[in-house]
Amino acid sequence: MKNNLLHYKGYYGSVEYSAEDHVFFGKIEYINDLVTFEATDVDGLHQAFQDAVDQYLARCEQLQRAPQKTFKGRFNVRIAPELHKQASLVAAQHHISLNKLVEQAISHEVARYDHSS
Template sequence: MSNCMKYKDYYGTVEYSDEDECFHGKVLGINGLVTFEGNSVQELKASFQEMVEEYLADCEARHITPEKNYKGSFNIRITPELHKKAALCAANEGLSLNALVEKAISFYTGKYFAK
């Protein structure tokens, strides 16, 4: 994942602001908003790790779960043409449309996450 960093099973985005001439990001998949920044890659990494540690300590002190809970369901919007193609592919494979989408997402995310 080239636009993300990882620390202790937490991921953070990596962006650059030309206007501010600094790197910045936010921690993903958590209950809250935690941001970090740095003027170099090394500063960005250090800031990310420091903010994750502070967030985890705060969650422990407040007795809350740090990770966001995912329901396992979400709505997507695609073109009618792609919807039709997906429905036909699912029928051809003997799958529901949900099963086809799950299979596709599993395949795509397998590129980034080892099992």
């Protein structure tokens, strides 16, 4: 995950700084809706992010639509056809689904990266 992410109520916010405007700013990450926030100092940025999340949730409720979740547990992966074939064959040989094989592979790599940090 990116460094410098804010977290509140299951949502993540990016943190950037504009030297030209002397302002910190960000947006809620990992959703399709565009929700931005800004402040002139770090403490203000934390509060602006929390306010943006709360306003987003309130607006969704007002519109009677479900707020987007940050991580749904589903995503598309594009890989080379040969790797797709190899992964499918390995999964079949081990009597697991391709999804399970990919989940295990990603879990293994994430753990490896976490230990090297």
